[in-house]
Amino acid sequence: MDHFKIVIKVVDRNLSFQQTLDSSATVGDLERKAHQYLTRDSVKKIFVRHELSIGTVTSLDLSFRGERLKNSEKPLSSYEIQNGDIVEAEATWIEYGIQSLLYVECQINGFDVPAFVDSGCSISTLSTRLARRLGLLDVVDRDFAFEVDGPNGDEVIGCIHDAEVRLGGTLYSVNFDVMDSSTDLWIGLDMMIREGMCINVPKGTLEISSTKTQVPLLTLNEARRRVIRNRIKAARSLRREEKRFGRRGRQEVETSLKIERSVKN
Incomplete structure (x- = not known):
């Protein structure tokens, strides 16, 4: 045949x-x-x-x-x-294509990090790896450790209370549960409900009603590229400051700025 x-x-x-x-x-x-x-x-x-x-x-x-x-x-x-x-x-x-467009560019503890917006996750989480990189492991409240229901049986080692996250130019106070995860930063339903966040699919934006702001939704690669670009800008700015003030002078400037921020708060 x-x-x-x-x-x-x-x-x-x-x-x-x-x-x-x-x-x-x-x-x-x-x-x-x-x-x-x-x-x-x-x-x-x-x-x-x-x-x-x-x-x-x-x-x-x-x-x-x-x-x-x-x-x-x-x-x-x-x-x-x-x-x-x-x-x-x-x-x-x-x-x-919306599942691949659920990343937003944010900043936590002075570091630019792509955050994954997940309305199907009830809690906002921070990976142990990122918490270590940001120097936040020491402030993890271990009394809030618990085991997550799921196929992997992941364990939350604790909670970081009132972490400052800059999203779309606005600062938000977020409680992050810390756990081992391949995704460094998750914005879960708890923060979405508290801040009135809504995923606008046609516009490709994350709308935040509490501050009346709109944050563009990105693919993971776009978010990573923006983070890398921002880190390069920060490194160049740091080198310019060192040339202008010297390393010791730059440290004194940073110390005075921290004191000024603490007085304002």
């Missing part, structure tokens, strides 16, 4: 796959298999390449040598499709 080795090429997404069908296969068989493949596997490729979290095919139009292959029971052999021939496909996509 003859077999067709058909390569489906999605024009607008530059994706392709190989599918072997026998000579009795119909256009409908090919379309169903292509649709199934694209829905299942192309999501991962699009996620990696375009940073979209979820995508699905709603319709698929196949064409061969300029002729539209309609979804019917017409056999592929009638189109004289040979082994290795390319059938082009134009796909209509519905994309759900």
